[in-house]
Amino acid sequence: MPTNVSTIRKGRRVSTIASDEFDHWTRTDFRQINTDLEEIYFAQEDRAAVIGVGEDLKSKLVSVGEAHVEALLAEGDTHQPFDTAFNTLGNLGLFMAALRRHELTNPDKETESPFKRCSALCLRIASSLGVAPRFVSPHLSANNYAVNGVQKAFTNLPDETIFHDYNLYSILYYKRAAEALVHIPELGVSASATALMLKEAKYALEQVALYNKTLFDKLDVDRFFYSVRPYFKSHRVGKINFRGANAGDFAGINQIDLLLGLCSGDDLFYGNILAEKMQYMRPEDQRDVQRTLRIQPLMEGFVESADKYADTAWFQENCKLFLEVCTAHGRTAAQHQNMLVEKYIKRPAVNMESQHLKQITASGPPLDELMNTLTHLRDLRIAAPRDDIDTAHAKIETLKAALAGKT
Numbered sequence: 459m460p461t462n463v464s465t466i467r468k469g470r471r472v473s474t475i476a477s478d479e480f481d482h483w484t485r486t487d488f489r490q491i492n493t494d495l496e497e498i499y500f501a502q503e504d505r506a507a508v509i510g511v512g513e514d515l516k517s518k519l520v521s522v523g524e525a526h527v528e529a530l531l532a533e534g535d536t537h538q539p540f541d542t543a544f545n546t547l548g549n550l551g552l553f554m555a556a557l558r559r560h561e562l563t564n565p566d567k568e569t570e571s572p573f574k575r576c577s578a579l580c581l582r583i584a585s586s587l588g589v590a591p592r593f594v595s596p597h598l599s600a601n602n603y604a605v606n607g608v609q610k611a612f613t614n615l616p617d618e619t620i621f622h623d624y625n626l627y628s629i630l631y632y633k634r635a636a637e638a639l640v641h642i643p644e645l646g647v648s649a650s651a652t653a654l655m656l657k658e659a660k661y662a663l664e665q666v667a668l669y670n671k672t673l674f675d676k677l678d679v680d681r682f683f684y685s686v687r688p689y690f691k692s693h694r695v696g697k698i699n700f701r702g703a704n705a706g707d708f709a710g711i712n713q714i715d716l717l718l719g720l721c722s723g724d725d726l727f728y729g730n731i732l733a734e735k736m737q738y739m740r741p742e743d744q745r746d747v748q749r750t751l752r753i754q755p756l757m758e759g760f761v762e763s764a765d766k767y768a769d770t771a772w773f774q775e776n777c778k779l780f781l782e783v784c785t786a787h788g789r790t791a792a793q794h795q796n797m798l799v800e801k802y803i804k805r806p807a808v809n810m811e812s813q814h815l816k817q818i819t820a821s822g823p824p825l826d827e828l829m830n831t832l833t834h835l836r837d838l839r840i841a842a843p844r845d846d847i848d849t850a851h852a853k854i855e856t857l858k859a860a861l862a863g864k865t
């Protein structure tokens with residue numbers, strides 16, 4: 459019997475035999491098949507040519523995966539705890555994403571997933587949990603339980619491990635920054651403890667910047683572009699086409715945006731981002747974003763205080779720290795766009811053969827459209843001076859002037 463995540467975690471059997479065996483497969487043979495296929499693709503002159511290549515391995519992937527799906531369906535709904543069901547959904551999602559990566563399904567060529575039994579199971583589990591019926595980034599990051607030091611992944615390629623590891627480190631520190639900031643609205647911008655929490659958030663965001671930079675230095679461009687990124691494409695589950703996971707599918711980054719006041723739920727652009735993202739987050743993250751949308755941003759608190767309190771000690775200390783946190787958050791957003799997306803998506807796409815260019819992004823829109831969205835997000839987070847969109851630039855300038863005694 460394979461040792462499985464849920465058996466170890468709870469110290470008692472809360473998973474089923476079929477979900478244990480499926481989990482074991484995703485950690486072992488599934489990874490090996492994907493790795494073998496990646497090595498074949500990567501050795502070709504056109505590394506993006508996938509159709510008709512490695513057919514034996516692909517049929518093994520389909521037949522073994524589908525046998526696991528049948529075993530899970532045969533066991534039926536066993537009233538599993540949330541974490542066990544979420545884990546099984548993640549495993550089914552990894553399987554479906556691999557089928558998409560190997561062009562065994564393609565949402566542009568179909569109106570419904572050919573993997574009907576697997577789709578049905580994903581839809582049933584996802585509906586019971588209140589999440590999207592596919593793997594989402596928490597399955598490979600903050601909810602990716604390590605067995606004997608190894609977390610789940612699609613392949614055994616070292617670059618995939620690098621990608622997941624540094625994504626996870628950044629995510630954990632974004633969460634830590636959000637957890638610090640979330641205390642402040644209850645304390646008020648003038649509390650002495652607010653300074654502590656701002657320092658904590660600043661430190662955490664500096665750690666995000668450190669891990670983003672390390673990822674930038676360590677990850678091989680070609681391996682990421684040709685062998686890792688393709689597992690993050692959109693695919694159909696049943697009839698609906700679901701976008702691929704991205705490292706942003708957690709509440710923390712949006713809590714920081716909203717709490718600082720760099721982004722607003724009333725802004726149509728940002729509101730769309732949040733609404734779209736909801737089902738890709740775990741339910742507790744969905745609730746965190748909802749709660750944050752009902753809180754007054756710290757930016758407003760400082761701007762309202764600027765006239766009256768600019769020369770007080772608390773304003774000088776807390777507002778200075780607040781602006782440093784805004785700068786630290788903006789820096790991570792600029793790194794994401796100007797370093798990571800530029801180096802690992804935009805530049806390699808230039809050299810890609812035109813027939814493969816379609817769908818190179820996780821969410822499906824053309825690359826230019828995606829770049830515009832990510833640039834817009836970056837500019838909100840860095841409070842860029844832009845005439846065409848509403849950013850927090852003017853408010854930041856007001857606070858800087860208040861600190862300098864120029865109001």
Ligand code: HEM
Nearest residue numbers: 624625628629704705706711798799802803819820821835
């Ligand atoms: C090689 C590294 C990375 C690349 C190439 C990359 C690329 C991308 C792309 C292309 C998107 C848009 C998704 C789509 O619709 O296709 C995206 C979204 C996102 N990524 Fe990354 N990413 C990388 C690493 C990271 C890391 C380390 C983080 C930190 C947690 C991160 C956080 C986000 C967030 C939060 C979003 C959602 C949009 C937003 O709120 O900014 N990414 N990424």
